[in-house]
Amino acid sequence: MNYHHYFRRAERPVEACIVGTGGFGRSFVSQSRRVPLMNLRVAVDPTAEAAVDAYLAAGIERQRIAVCDTAEQAAAAWARGDVIAAGDLATVVALPFDIVVEATGQPEAGAGHALMAIEHGRHLAIVTKELDSVAGPGLARMAAERGLVVTPVDGDQPSLLIGLVTWAEVLGLEILAAGKSSEYDFVFDPATSTITVNGVSREVPGFAALWEIGEAEPRAVFAARRERLGMFGQRAVPDLCEMGVVANSTGLMPDVPPFHAPVARITEVVEVFHAASSGGLLGGERRLDIFNCLREPDEVSFAGGVFVTVRCRDRETWDMIEEKGHIVSQSGDVAFLFLPRHLLGLEAPITILDAVVNGASSGAAEPRPVLDLVARANTELAAGTRLRCYGHHHVIDGLDPELVPAAPLSDDAPVPFYLAANKRLRRTVSAGEVLRLGDLDGGDGSDGGGPSTLHRLRQRQDEMFFGDR
Numbered sequence: 290m291n292y293h294h295y296f297r298r299a300e301r302p303v304e305a306c307i308v309g310t311g312g313f314g315r316s317f318v319s320q321s322r323r324v325p326l327m328n329l330r331v332a333v334d335p336t337a338e339a340a341v342d343a344y345l346a347a348g349i350e351r352q353r354i355a356v357c358d359t360a361e362q363a364a365a366a367w368a369r370g371d372v373i374a375a376g377d378l379a380t381v382v383a384l385p386f387d388i389v390v391e392a393t394g395q396p397e398a399g400a401g402h403a404l405m406a407i408e409h410g411r412h413l414a415i416v417t418k419e420l421d422s423v424a425g426p427g428l429a430r431m432a433a434e435r436g437l438v439v440t441p442v443d444g445d446q447p448s449l450l451i452g453l454v455t456w457a458e459v460l461g462l463e464i465l466a467a468g469k470s471s472e473y474d475f476v477f478d479p480a481t482s483t484i485t486v487n488g489v490s491r492e493v494p495g496f497a498a499l500w501e502i503g504e505a506e507p508r509a510v511f512a513a514r515r516e517r518l519g520m521f522g523q524r525a526v527p528d529l530c531e532m533g534v535v536a537n538s539t540g541l542m543p544d545v546p547p548f549h550a551p552v553a554r555i556t557e558v559v560e561v562f563h564a565a566s567s568g569g570l571l572g573g574e575r576r577l578d579i580f581n582c583l584r585e586p587d588e589v590s591f592a593g594g595v596f597v598t599v600r601c602r603d604r605e606t607w608d609m610i611e612e613k614g615h616i617v618s619q620s621g622d623v624a625f626l627f628l629p630r631h632l633l634g635l636e637a638p639i640t641i642l643d644a645v646v647n648g649a650s651s652g653a654a655e656p657r658p659v660l661d662l663v664a665r666a667n668t669e670l671a672a673g674t675r676l677r678c679y680g681h682h683h684v685i686d687g688l689d690p691e692l693v694p695a696a697p698l699s700d701d702a703p704v705p706f707y708l709a710a711n712k713r714l715r716r717t718v719s720a721g722e723v724l725r726l727g728d729l730d731g732g733d734g735s736d737g738g739g740p741s742t743l744h745r746l747r748q749r750q751d752e753m754f755f756g757d758r
Contacts, residue, residue, distance in 0.1 A: 296642050299326050302328045303387050303641060303642055303645040304385065304387050305328065305641055306332070306333065307392060309395075309416070313634050313637075314392045315346060316444075316632075317444075317638075319347040320637075320638060321347075322348065324638045326638075327638050330367070330371075331381050336376055337374045337375055354371065354373075355371040357380055360380055360381070363383075378402050378406075382406070387412060388645055389402065389406035389413050392417065392634075396420045396710065400742040401742045404742060407435060412439070412440075412644045413439045414440050414442050414637070415439065416442050416637075418445070419530060421441065422707060423747050426656040426750060427658075428750075429652070430750075438645075438649065440644050441652045444635060446469045447532075449631055450467060450535050451653070453597055454541065462597070463602070465564070465576070466562035466597065468562070468577055470579065470593055471550070471582070471593070473487040474582045474583070475583045476584060479500070479585065482495070484496065493518065502557060515551070524548060529691070532548075533661070533692050536659045537658060537659045542575070542576065547689065548577075553583055555589075558598070558625050559625035563622075567620060591627070594628050594629035594631060597626050598623050598626075599623070600623060601622050660692045661692070661694070663723055664688035665721065666723075668720050669717065672715060672717045676709050676712055678711055683707075685709065688709070696755075699726065704725055716728055
């Protein structure tokens with residue numbers, strides 16, 4: 290595809306507003322200075338100084354940055370041609386930009402920003418997958434009714450994987466599995482028999498015997514690796530959250546609710562993600578999953594990239610493709626196709642331009658609630674426990690994530706993971722139980738002050754897609 294041709298209808302640079310200037314937001318601010326068809330003159334963060342810091346890190350002179358506390362200040366700064374930093378989207382939402390990029394990572398705050406953007410006639414790019422997992426399809430339909438676009442964002446795996454899946458479908462390739470590598474590689478040093486994950490190293494004596502599948506039964510090797518590496522987490526909340534977003538745009542489903550999540554070398558993924566009858570792990574086709582990339586220190590990383598495994602129908606063609614370096618299974622009937630990258634805000638402008646210039650989402654034109662990310666207790670949680678959501682991965686202690694078929698909210702239904710965040714339990718939840726909406730303090734999942742914005746958005750989504758069911 291020639292991208293200059295694809296965006297040829299742009300008559301002026303797209304004007305964007307970023308909300309949330311953490312890692313993703315900063316990379317987007319920096320790259321925006323180099324994108325001919327896009328301007329980024331508005332940055333919002335709970336502390337305006339954080340937005341100022343993002344501008345400064347991108348090389349923008351301090352005297353060009355206007356810190357605005359009121360809409361009037363923001364309008365005057367826009368008229369002067371300043372770049373604008375604010376602590377509240379409401380301060381700047383009346384400015385004539387085209388699209389809000391919601392990148393706070395906070396589902397409750399993100400819900401308010403999303404609703405405000407749509408109500409003010411702005412397109413919306415959702416980086417905050419936690420928000421998307423709870424109410425993304427509903428937001429997309431609300432926006433479409435106003436002639437607006439809601440989209441996931443290239444640079445994060447959901448959008449990139451949706452792109453790879455739909456590319457394969459357009460070509461008529463039969464997808465067996467689709468997914469991504471988890472964020473952190475499992476790096477094996479054979480000299481010391483250690484595994485390092487995200488900077489933490491542990492000795493794993495004898496692991497060299499599990500490095501190759503060889504003539505062994507693949508499932509046995511993957512099971513042994515999982516057990517030997519049990520000191521490391523092998524399923525992360527963000528991974529399942531992102532794959533739920535992919536399901537809502539593609540209809541692909543997990544093979545098992547918590548995913549198989551094998552520890553596998555890049556060349557082994559093709560042996561993992563095909564039918565169990567052929568030695569793989571899958572009970573069917575068009576499955577979603579993840580893998581933990583196993584490699585030695587001097588080997589290339591999968592870099593949190595995305596993949597599909599597809600059926601090889603013409604052996605002569607795929608033999609030729611294998612000779613050119615592509616990965617085909619030992620049996621010759623499955624191929625592994627992948628994009629080993631996700632570049633965060635550096636490539637997000639592609640999505641921003643597509644939404645504004647072409648009126649297109651990088652997700653489905655009409656995403657539907659196919660899966661819900663829910664929570665299963667991995668220990669007993671006493672009544673009164675606050676389910677504190679924290680950290681870069683937005684985990685909740687005591688809860689493991691699962692993906693299950695989406696269902697409308699009710700006291701007896703599993704509560705979406707991020708609707709439970711920071712709520713208190715009204716009863717004791719036993720280990721192994723799935724958390725339900727009625728388990729949370731307040732019958733509506735609130736703490737007594739009425740439903741939150743995120744909760745109300747989910748209720749609207751349920752009405753759109755499930756009616757009175």
